[in-house]
Structures are given as structure tokens and as C-alpha cells.
Amino acid sequence: DTAVSQTPKYLVTQMGNDKSIKCEQNLGHDTMYWYKQDSKKFLKIMFSYNNKELIINETVPNRFSPKSPDKAHLNLHINSLELGDSAVYFCASISGGQETQYFGPGTRLLVL
Amino acid sequence: DAKTTQPTSMDCAEGRAANLPCNHSTISGNEYVYWYRQIHSQGPQYIIHGLKNNETNEMYSLIITEDIKSSTLILPHATLRDSAVYYCIVSRSGGGADGLTFGKGTHLIIQP
16 A cells, blocks of 8 residues: 555646645654655755644745645645746655655646 | 765666765764665655664665764665665654755666
8 A cells, every 4th residue: 555645646737727736645644744856856845744733944935835634634735836836746744753754656747 | 954965976786785975074963864765756765764873774784983974875785776866864853844854865876
């Protein structure tokens, strides 16, 4: 069974559109994250979410908003998509008692 | 979290040991050294971590110098499937609220 899953795997959309990426983990972890990997392959933290507490990386535009319907899910909604949003987005999770993060397979977003 | 410095790329012959160095000269005594690998834009995978002592698991060894300012990840018998980007990360808790700070990593190329 997949520990951390993301949908969709690929997403191609037009500039200005609004889109959502979904993440689910079946590990019972307490904290979930969204990371962005750009075309230069730099992997950067965007958000962490733990027990309804959201920590936002200050460099993330407010067009990006994470939403967590329950502990196992952390979705990422993006408004008014821009060309620079094209990247691979990874979801990850970690348990409070663990020291390792589990990453999803990534969502490849292409904005045209 | 302390910064890390890794070589951009390394080559290793298949079947030989691959030794990946990491410098973390500003590390503090309560920070762990984590290693993750990323195979061709898949999600990063945890490999191993250590605090001050050397660590070994089924596939890898982590050697940390006595002054904890540098470490080496060892793949004892590299295979073609070990070709990936390897990230050395320093963190107090494996991520916590701030997530992991990824550098550029080392692109390990296993030659047949």
C-alpha cells in the first residue's frame, strides 16, 4: 500500500486558472508538508501542518493555500496560476515520534 | 539548522563502494545528520541518520567524524539502481514545523 499518495500525477493548465492538488497519507502521521521542486531541482518547503497549526514559508505567495479536511489529508489549492508555478510539488508526512519524512510521488504541474 | 556542503557530482564503478562526503562545520551537538536520496524526480527517500555515532543499516553506513563537522555516506557495493541525487541534511528533529532544508545534493552516477 502506498504510504503517501498524491493526485493528480500530472497537471497541465492555463495561466490564470485555479487548481487543487490532493495528498493522503495512511501512516497515521501527525504532521504533513508541501514542498516545491523547481526546474533547477531545488527542493523547498512551502508549508507544514500539524494539529490545525499551519506554518507558512514566508516566500510562498498567498495564492497558495493548504487545506486539511482531516489528519490524513493535506490538499494544496492554487489560485490564479502563473507560469512560474510550473514545478513538481511533493507532499510529505512525519510522525511526532519518528525522525524521518515520507514523501509522495509528486505532482508535475505545467502552467501554459 | 546548519548548512551542508556536498560535491555536485560523483562517479563510481558498479560493484565498488561509493563514499559520499558532506561538510556541516556549523552543526551543533543536538543536530542530526540525515541522508535522503531522490531517484529521477521521484519523491525523496530516507536513507539513514545519525547524531554523533556511526550508523549502519541493511544498505548504507554513515560515518560521522569525531568533531561532528563532517560525515560520509557509504554504499558498500554500488549498483546501477543507486544512481540518484543524495542529500545530506542537518536537522534537530527530522523536520518538525520547519520541514527539511534541502541543498543541491550530490548526483551519484554509477558506471557499468
